[in-house]
Amino acid sequence: xxxxIGVVGAGYLGTFHCDKYTQLQDAELxxxxxxxxxxxxxxxxxxxxxxxxxxxxxxxxVDAVSVVVPTVSHYDVAGYFLxxxxxxxxxxxxxxTVSHARKLVKAAEENNVAFQIGHLERFNSAIRxxxxxxxxxxxxxxxxxSPFTVRGTDVDVVRDLMIHDLDIIFSLxxxxxxxxxxxxxxxxxxxxxxxxxxxxxxxxxxxxxxxSRVSSEKMRKIRLFQRDSYFSIDYGTSRVNIIRVNxxxxxxxxxxxxxISKEDSLLEEIKSFIHAVKTKNDPVVKGRDGLLALxxxxxxxxxxxxxxxxxxxxxxxDNSR
Numbered sequence: 001x002x003x004x005i006g007v008v009g010a011g012y013l014g015t016f017h018c019d020k021y022t023q024l025q026d027a028e029l030x031x032x033x034x035x036x037x038x039x040x041x042x043x044x045x046x047x048x049x050x051x052x053x054x055x056x057x058x059x060x061x062v063d064a065v066s067v068v069v070p071t072v073s074h075y076d077v078a079g080y081f082l083x084x085x086x087x088x089x090x091x092x093x094x095x096x097t098v099s100h101a102r103k104l105v106k107a108a109e110e111n112n113v114a115f116q117i118g119h120l121e122r123f124n125s126a127i128r129x130x131x132x133x134x135x136x137x138x139x140x141x142x143x144x145x146s147p148f149t150v151r152g153t154d155v156d157v158v159r160d161l162m163i164h165d166l167d168i169i170f171s172l173x174x175x176x177x178x179x180x181x182x183x184x185x186x187x188x189x190x191x192x193x194x195x196x197x198x199x200x201x202x203x204x205x206x207x208x209x210x211x212s213r214v215s216s217e218k219m220r221k222i223r224l225f226q227r228d229s230y231f232s233i234d235y236g237t238s239r240v241n242i243i244r245v246n247x248x249x250x251x252x253x254x255x256x257x258x259x260i261s262k263e264d265s266l267l268e269e270i271k272s273f274i275h276a277v278k279t280k281n282d283p284v285v286k287g288r289d290g291l292l293a294l295x296x297x298x299x300x301x302x303x304x305x306x307x308x309x310x311x312x313x314x315x316x317x318d319n320s321r
Contacts, residue, residue, distance in 0.1 A: 003274060004030035006062035008055045008077055010039040012151060013091065014068035018047050020270045021066075027274050031061050059084055064114070064277050066270075067091065070154050075100035078115075082107040087114035089273040092167075093159045093297065094290030101294050105287040114276045116269075116283035117290030119167040123268040125260050126238040127168060130231055133242075134172055134224055140207040142169070142222040145215035148188055153213075156191040158184070158297045158304075162211035165222060167285070167293045172224070175203040177296060182303040187214045197300045238262040 005021045007014055010032050021029040032043040033055040040051035052058060055077055058065065064087040067078045071093060078090045082104060094117050095101040108115035121127055142165040153160070177199050184195035194212040201207070220235035229244040240258040245251060276283040 003027040003063045003277060004061065006031045006033065006058040006065040007043075007068060008033045008058070008065055009068035010034040010036070010043040010051070011068065014066070015043070015046075016266055017066040017068055017089075017270065018043060018049070020264075020267045022047060023267065024271065024274065026278070027064075031058050033058055056080060059086070062086065064273070065089070066273075071159070072096045072154065075104060078104055079107055082111060082113055082115060085111045085113050087116075087273075087277045089116045089118060089270065090290070091118040092120075092290065093155065093163050093294050094287065095294065096155075098291070098295055098298055101287075101291045105291050108287050114273070114280070114283055115287040116273045116276060117285045117287060117293075118269065119164060119285045119290065119293065120265050120269055121164045121168050121235055122171065122285050123263075123265040123272065124235050124238060125263040125265075126233050126235065126240050126258075129258060129260050130233065130240055130242075131172065134231065135226055136203070137172065137205055137224040137226045139225040140169055140173075140205065140209075140222065142207070142209045143219050144210070145212045145217060145219040147216065147218060148193075148214045153189050153191065156184075156195075156301065157193050157211045157213045158195050158197075158300050159294070160211075161213060162195060162197070162209055162300070163293050163297050165209050165211070166296055167289060168222065169199075169207050169209070170292055170296070171289070173201055173203070173205055173207075175201040175205065177299070178202050180296070180299045180303055182300040183307050184301075184304040185308070192301065192304055195300065195304060197303070199296070 005027050007017050018029055021027055029049050031050050033052045034040050044051050065081050066089045068091050069077055074095045078088050081088050144161045179200045182197040184192040187193040193214045196210045199207045222233050224231045232241040238260050242256045244254050246254040272284050
């Protein structure tokens with residue numbers, strides 16, 4: 001039996017969600033909701049699906065939903081469906097505030113319903129290939145740079161871009177953060193557009209993470225160093241280079257590039273969500289994973305705000321919780 005899927009939010013990314021659902025054998029796109037009439041018309045014309053102006057009209061028509069709306073609306077929209085016992089795939093970040101994020105996680109757990117957060121890089125074929133090879137990194141360096149676009153500027157660059165790498169790092173380290181330092185600055189918006197954070201973990205690992213949405217070039221890379229090897233991963237090309245220490249007959253570095261087939265990360269994410277709904281297993285990226293990433297994003301923003309005040313900026317980042 002096919003799952004009936006609803007998509008709330010028919011904008012740029014919501015349209016991609018709709019398209020992926022139409023490619024699945026065990027799910028069907030049943031309804032789309034958006035407050036914008038033009039977007040509803042476009043969704044109806046492209047996908048031949050019923051559309052609604054109020055997301056609450058989807059109740060009773062769908063078995064699960066993708067919520068692809070501005071971050072400020074995540075709490076209201078996702079919360080409505082979770083409280084109704086309807087599984088939710090929610091785009092990142094999980095919510096606009098940590099308080100709202102905690103309430104969403106609680107609603108999902110109290111209603112025993114699948115709640116997956118759209119941290120897309122978990123489904124990148126390069127990450128999926130090497131995650132089992134990464135044992136205990138001692139140093140991680142991540143760079144996520146992008147040219148400026150208006151899309152995504154409803155939040156700062158930490159919650160817009162850096163949060164992807166934070167989620168990947170937390171999924172690999174599995175240790176508590178003991179200290180955070182960070183710097184950043186607004187450039188083209190009134191929010192932080194460039195940021196660098198240094199996180200130290202209880203197990204001794206250190207992560208240095210940089211994100212910019214005002215770069216002249218696009219870069220999505222992460223390097224992970226452990227005792228006998230390091231991994232260089234390019235998210236964009238799904239390319240992985242592994243450099244290992246070969247001790248025989250004398251110590252030398254041995255480089256190897258893995259051949260990895262590039263997959264459609266969003267399609268894999270949506271397939272994973274459907275599997276979690278059908279099997280009633282935990283999603284790959286649970287609500288608590290999204291909460292952990294957001295909590296640390298706000299810790300980073302708090303450090304940035306303090307440093308901005310030290311150097312004389314009159315207005316720091318939007319650090320509302």
